[in-house]
Amino acid sequence: MIQIEQLAKSFAAAPAPRQGFALKDWSFKRRAMPPVQAVRDVSFTAPNGHITGLLGPNGAGKTTTLRMLAGLITPDAGRMTVDGIDVVAQPQAAVATMGVLSDARGLYPRLSARENIVYFGLLQGMSRDAAQTRAETLAQMLDMKPLLERRTEGFSQGERMKTALARALVHDPAHIVLDEPSNGLDVLATRALRESLRFLRTPAGGSKCIVFSTHIMQEVQRLCDSVVVVSHGRTVASGTVAELLERTGESDFEEAFVKLAFPDTLRDRAGLRDANPALSPTERGQV
Numbered sequence: 001m002i003q004i005e006q007l008a009k010s011f012a013a014a015p016a017p018r019q020g021f022a023l024k025d026w027s028f029k030r031r032a033m034p035p036v037q038a039v040r041d042v043s044f045t046a047p048n049g050h051i052t053g054l055l056g057p058n059g060a061g062k063t064t065t066l067r068m069l070a071g072l073i074t075p076d077a078g079r080m081t082v083d084g085i086d087v088v089a090q091p092q093a094a095v096a097t098m099g100v101l102s103d104a105r106g107l108y109p110r111l112s113a114r115e116n117i118v119y120f121g122l123l124q125g126m127s128r129d130a131a132q133t134r135a136e137t138l139a140q141m142l143d144m145k146p147l148l149e150r151r152t153e154g155f156s157q158g159e160r161m162k163t164a165l166a167r168a169l170v171h172d173p174a175h176i177v178l179d180e181p182s183n184g185l186d187v188l189a190t191r192a193l194r195e196s197l198r199f200l201r202t203p204a205g206g207s208k209c210i211v212f213s214t215h216i217m218q219e220v221q222r223l224c225d226s227v228v229v230v231s232h233g234r235t236v237a238s239g240t241v242a243e244l245l246e247r248t249g250e251s252d253f254e255e256a257f258v259k260l261a262f263p264d265t266l267r268d269r270a271g272l273r274d275a276n277p278a279l280s281p282t283e284r285g286q287v
Contacts, residue, residue, distance in 0.1 A: 002046040002069070002175055002209055007078035008233075009064055010035040038064040040233035042078075048174070049207035051197060053214060053224035057261060061233040062213035066179050069211075070100045082175055096124070099168035101178045105160045109153035113144065113163045116152060117170050124171035131170060138166040142196055158189030165196070176200065178212035182219060194223055201225075217254045231261040 013033035039061040046052035054062050067073045069080055071091040080087040080094075087094040107116050114135050121131025139145045144162045147155070152163055161181060168176065176197075182190045197212075199205040214220060220227055221241055229237040229244070237244060237260045241253055248256040 001048060001083060002052075002211060003079075003081045004045075004065070004069065005043050005079045007039055007042040007065060007068060007080065008037075008076050009039040009061075009068060009073060010037045010076060012036075037233055039068070039075075042228075042230060042233070042235050044228040044235060044238055046175075046209050046211045048209045049201055049203070050225045051201055051210045051212070051223055053212060053220045053227045054230060055214060055217075055220050055227050055257065056230035057215055060230045060261075062215075062230055063179055065230070066100075066177055066211070066213055067102075069177060070098065070102075071095045096171075097173055098175045098177055099171070099173035101161075101164055101168045101176075101181055105164040107152040107155070107160060107163055107167075110151060112149050112151050113155075113159075113166070114139075114148040116163055117167050120167045121170040126171060134170050134172070135166065138169055141199065142166055143192055156189075157184035158186060158192075161185060161189060161193065165193070169200075172206065173208075174206070175209045176211070178210070180213055180215070182214070182216065190219075194219075197223060217257060221253055229257065229260045236260050 013036050042061060042065050044052065044054075054065065056062050064073065068075045069082075069087060071087055071094065074088060082094045082097050085094040085097070108119070111119065114132075117135040117138065118128065118131040121134060122128065126134070135148065139148050142162045142165060144159070144166065147159055147163065152160065155163065161184075165178075165181070178197075181193055185193065197210055200208040201210060224241070226240055227238065227244060228235055237247065239247070244260065245251065245253060245256050248259045250256040250259065
């Protein structure tokens with residue numbers, strides 16, 4: 001189980017040039033900018049044998065949250081535990097239980113797919129024979145056996161995703177963390193990814209705890225057991241798709257998401273419509 005409680009993280013903003021100075025003077029004449037609050041208050045629980053979707057618009061704080069969970073960034077506040085292991089206090093022990101697929105696939109282009117997978121198995125403390133056997137098993141599961149002996153340089157997005165996912169799973173982790181895994185994938189590659197994650201959630205696949213971020217509604221509806229809606233760095237709602245539809249009174253999940261993630265925008269639009277009774281029906285709909 002993965003548990004995240006009241007996570008927060010800010011970053012120093014790049015200083016802006018003072019007005020009236022030319023571009024060449026930027027490095028000398030700068031004014032301080034307030035920090036960027038990437039994550040303000042994110043909390044959720046992801047159990048084993050369960051796919052938890054982190055859903056939010058671009059810039060909502062999803063990637064920063066997952067990078068903190070993976071031990072790449074230290075949070076300013078909050079707590080993260082993986083099977084009871086505190087990620088900040090015991091990062092190596094916590095990360096050892098996770099397989100992480102970041103938004104940057106980061107493959108070694110001069111190595112074959114097999115070599116990429118086996119190398120990461122060795123980094124995880126596996127013997128070479130065990131890593132080779134595991135690479136074969138994953139290639140079968142992810143339908144990538146024809147790719148194993150090819151250098152990853154020149155791989156398509158789908159081929160890169162499969163190789164990176166196999167690399168993340170090589171040590172058979174109990175927890176799988178994926179940052180927008182379907183970005184850039186075609187329909188067939190997306191379907192293959194979806195089926196792989198469904199299998200890994202089952203007892204036959206190890207009853208994995210799977211957390212992935214996305215901004216794609218259809219992906220959440222077809223795959224997730226539960227959804228955590230994040231907006232402006234905060235958790236604003238969580239539950240199953242059916243529960244979120246019932247909560248918002250909507251039958252369309254996209255409409256439900258907009259209500260949950262952008263309530264201020266909807267109130268502003270409603271106020272503008274009420275303040276302009278002369279608007280035509282078409283104009284009122286656009287507002």
